[in-house]
Amino acid sequence: MIRLRFLFILLFVSAQFCKAQLSTKEIAVLKHELVKAVENSKLTDSLSKKLNALPHKTALITGYAGTLEALKAKHSWNPYNKIKYLKRSLKTMQTAINMDKENMEIRFMRFSIEHFTPSFLGFSKDLDVDRKEIVKHYQNNNFGLADDALIKNVAKFMIDSKRCTAAEIKILKKYI
Numbered sequence: 001m002i003r004l005r006f007l008f009i010l011l012f013v014s015a016q017f018c019k020a021q022l023s024t025k026e027i028a029v030l031k032h033e034l035v036k037a038v039e040n041s042k043l044t045d046s047l048s049k050k051l052n053a054l055p056h057k058t059a060l061i062t063g064y065a066g067t068l069e070a071l072k073a074k075h076s077w078n079p080y081n082k083i084k085y086l087k088r089s090l091k092t093m094q095t096a097i098n099m100d101k102e103n104m105e106i107r108f109m110r111f112s113i114e115h116f117t118p119s120f121l122g123f124s125k126d127l128d129v130d131r132k133e134i135v136k137h138y139q140n141n142n143f144g145l146a147d148d149a150l151i152k153n154v155a156k157f158m159i160d161s162k163r164c165t166a167a168e169i170k171i172l173k174k175y176i
Helices: 002-020 024-037 041-052 059-075 079-099 104-116 127-139 148-160 166-173
Strands: none
Touching: 024 041, 024 059, 041 059, 059 079, 059 104, 079 104, 104 127, 104 148, 127 148, 127 166, 148 166
16 A cells, blocks of 8 residues: 555656656747747746746756746836846846756857847846857757757857857858
8 A cells, every 4th residue: 555655656746747847849839939929028928937837947948937037128118127037037047057058059048138138237248158158069069959940040140149250150150
């Protein structure tokens, strides 16, 4: 009886943990929805609630949550809330990077947030570090789980950002 109860508890906990992880298909849908959320505050809030409800977030999911916090700053009209959401976003992004320092997609999300943040606010301190890390991934042809579309889009964004050196642009151009 005790073994059966233990097995039931173990299966329940495992099922709850699996619910916390998103499938590859769910992540693809989430990425698609994130693009729409750039111009849709209600979708931003909805996605944010969904991700924050997950009990065990991976580094990538934490990065997506940080990106959504930045989008909340974009959508807010109140300057105080803009700063509050931006600070929270960058703190969440640092947490995601601490969880997986080698994840190019997370580095790119933080880079893009800081790229679009006005420099006079002082929140763009990681641009150079993230740029170098992203280029290092291209140099080493090390993209982890990133798909071809993401690899191409990140390379194009990095070149278009005008924040890369001529040598870095040469490396990135091989992927677009």
